[in-house]
Amino acid sequence: MNIYSKYFSKYKFPFLSAVFCVASEAICDLLTPTLMSNIINMGIGQGQISKVYYWGALMLMVTFFGACFAVARNILASRVSQRMGADLRYDLFEKIIYFSEQSVDKIESGSLITRMTNDTAQVTLFVNGIMRIFMKAPITCVGSIVLASLLNFRLSLIIYSIVAVVAILIIISMKLSYPRYSMLQKAMDKVNSVVQEYLIGVRLVKAFGTYEQESDKFEDANSNLMQKGISAQMIITLISPLMTLAVGIGTIVVIYAGSRLFVINLANPGDITAFTVYMAQILMSLIMITNIFNTFVRTKASTARIKEVFDCEGDFAGGGEIKEIKGDIEFENVTFAYPSGSGVPAVKDLSFSVKSGESLAIIGPTGSGKSTIAWLLLRFYDVNRGRILIDGNDIRDLSIDSVRRNIAIVPQNPMLFSGTVAENIRWGNKNATDEMVQQAAEMAQADFIGRMQDGFESFLGSAGVNISGGQKQRISIARGILKNSPVLILDDATSALDAITEAKVRDNLIDKTRKQTVIIITQRCGTAMFADRILVMDNGEKAGFGTHDQLLRDCEVYRDIYKTQIEGSREV
Numbered sequence: 001m002n003i004y005s006k007y008f009s010k011y012k013f014p015f016l017s018a019v020f021c022v023a024s025e026a027i028c029d030l031l032t033p034t035l036m037s038n039i040i041n042m043g044i045g046q047g048q049i050s051k052v053y054y055w056g057a058l059m060l061m062v063t064f065f066g067a068c069f070a071v072a073r074n075i076l077a078s079r080v081s082q083r084m085g086a087d088l089r090y091d092l093f094e095k096i097i098y099f100s101e102q103s104v105d106k107i108e109s110g111s112l113i114t115r116m117t118n119d120t121a122q123v124t125l126f127v128n129g130i131m132r133i134f135m136k137a138p139i140t141c142v143g144s145i146v147l148a149s150l151l152n153f154r155l156s157l158i159i160y161s162i163v164a165v166v167a168i169l170i171i172i173s174m175k176l177s178y179p180r181y182s183m184l185q186k187a188m189d190k191v192n193s194v195v196q197e198y199l200i201g202v203r204l205v206k207a208f209g210t211y212e213q214e215s216d217k218f219e220d221a222n223s224n225l226m227q228k229g230i231s232a233q234m235i236i237t238l239i240s241p242l243m244t245l246a247v248g249i250g251t252i253v254v255i256y257a258g259s260r261l262f263v264i265n266l267a268n269p270g271d272i273t274a275f276t277v278y279m280a281q282i283l284m285s286l287i288m289i290t291n292i293f294n295t296f297v298r299t300k301a302s303t304a305r306i307k308e309v310f311d312c313e314g315d316f317a318g319g320g321e322i323k324e325i326k327g328d329i330e331f332e333n334v335t336f337a338y339p340s341g342s343g344v345p346a347v348k349d350l351s352f353s354v355k356s357g358e359s360l361a362i363i364g365p366t367g368s369g370k371s372t373i374a375w376l377l378l379r380f381y382d383v384n385r386g387r388i389l390i391d392g393n394d395i396r397d398l399s400i401d402s403v404r405r406n407i408a409i410v411p412q413n414p415m416l417f418s419g420t421v422a423e424n425i426r427w428g429n430k431n432a433t434d435e436m437v438q439q440a441a442e443m444a445q446a447d448f449i450g451r452m453q454d455g456f457e458s459f460l461g462s463a464g465v466n467i468s469g470g471q472k473q474r475i476s477i478a479r480g481i482l483k484n485s486p487v488l489i490l491d492d493a494t495s496a497l498d499a500i501t502e503a504k505v506r507d508n509l510i511d512k513t514r515k516q517t518v519i520i521i522t523q524r525c526g527t528a529m530f531a532d533r534i535l536v537m538d539n540g541e542k543a544g545f546g547t548h549d550q551l552l553r554d555c556e557v558y559r560d561i562y563k564t565q566i567e568g569s570r571e572v
């Protein structure tokens with residue numbers, strides 16, 4: 001639980017105040033039965049009405065103070081637990097923002113959401129519970145036993161045996177419920193994931209009409225959650241009536257034994273009445289203790305899940321700051337396999353270099369490792385072997401922040417956010433003027449923006465649902481251009497454009513007057529051939545590197561691609 005020590009020290013004072021209130025309240029509660037026994041034994045039993053008033057007034061006062069303490073601890077408990085829950089969620093979110101790509105692959109987003117909402121709520125509930133009843137239950141329980149023993153030792157032997165039985169029941173219930181609660185939370189993750197996947201693929205589901213499959217999938221996850229819920233609840237459902245039964249039997253035995261002892265003058269009516277009240281208090285506190293343990297068990301499961309998030313690797317692993325780079329890039333014998341993959345390297349022993357201001361095209365079939373090169377360059381993952389150098393510096397010696405500041409990427413799947421077109425382009429550089437935004441859009445051949453109803457102020461729905469794939473790509477390219485960084489990577493970013501538009505975009509990007517290192521990942525020879533250098537990838541390995549003419553002469557893979565794409569299309 002050491003992940004909470006930070007919060008505990010932050011809220012130490014209100015926390016301890018609450019504990020003090022609860023303890024005082026428990027003492028007030030404890031005194032009541034003894035005071036009552038005095039009213040009966042000294043007042044009513046001996047017919048002295050003044051004693052009844054005296055002890056009665058005392059009892060009223062004690063009850064009043066008890067109520068005041070109860071209100072105070074409740075206020076403190078809800079404020080502190082809610083604040084701590086908010087702190088915890090904030091820290092988790094902060095952690096998730098800086099997740100390394102490896103961590104993103106590790107925990108599903110559905111599960112991250114359950115952890116941020118459900119698991120933190122569980123912790124909040126536990127903290128609230130501790131502050132309200134944590135001290136009260138043990139004090140009431142132990143206090144009742146002690147005071148009852150003082151009142152009448154013989155009768156209290158019954159209490160001891162009942163408490164022993166109940167303690168065993170509590171231990172059994174804890175042992176049984178922990179694994180069940182862990183499974184319950186996993187089942188909850190699954191429900192979230194199913195809903196999330198559906199929402200991401202909603203168009204596809206509609207297009208394929210696979211509603212039934214989706215609802216079956218949900219139904220499975222949902223009924224699994226229900227069963228796990230029932231199984232976890234079942235334990236309490238069985239244990240808590242057993243406890244009530246044990247205490248009920250105890251109370252009957254106390255009254256019976258008490259009356260026998262009364263006959264031989266070893267107990268008086270006041271004691272017996274007080275005993276039944278103590279028994280009730282013991283029952284209450286035992287139920288509270290089981291509740292605490294139950295919440296504790298659930299919280300332990302939640303804590304393990306929250307801790308897993310905190311233990312995930314973050315992104316900003318340090319490294320030197322670099323302000324301005326030129327854009328020389330070199331891969332030296334780079335080998336890399338995805339940590340979540342099968343272990344087969346996505347890139348094998350790869351070496352190539354590109355100088356500042358040059359353009360490099362990377363061509364190759366799907367799955368040949370082209371995008372992986374881009375992610376490695378952005379340090380989304382670190383290489384397993386070899387080195388990647390920017391301006392001669394190993395990128396592992398540079399802070400991730402400074403690497404990414406200097407590289408703009410236009411990813412394979414354009415990511416747009418709900419907002420205006422201009423806002424989406426400005427994502428690349430939030431200080432850009434309107435002219436700069438327009439210029440970037442022009443370079444990306446995004447002239448369709450002018451024809452939209454509100455031009456650059458047109459609103460894009462979430463993920464850009466209201467524009468076409470090619471339009472999305474051009475907005476995404478404009479964003480990359482606007483960033484105006486020394487290195488620009490386009491990962492298959494023109495795949496949805498027609499050949500003429502693509503050629504114009506390409507010419508704008510490979511323009512020698514823009515001193516930028518441009519890496520164009522593509523599957524089209526017609527695009528690659530205009531770059532200064534071409535890297536041909538095949539199955540994670542370098543199949544060729546050089547200019548278009550060199551490759552046509554020396555590289556078989558490239559020749560094949562060229563033939564099928566250029567000459568093949570001519571024959572048709």
Ligand code: ADP
Pocket residue numbers: 105338339340341342346364365366367368369370371372373
């Ligand atoms: P390309 O961009 O050339 O189509 P990629 O670089 O995306 O190819 O993928 C190269 C290989 O790495 C593929 O075999 C792919 O299955 C694998 N791969 C890509 N991304 C991941 C990932 N996040 N986790 C595991 N394996 C991956």
Ligand code: MG
Pocket residue numbers: 367370371372412491492
């Ligand atoms: Mg790719």
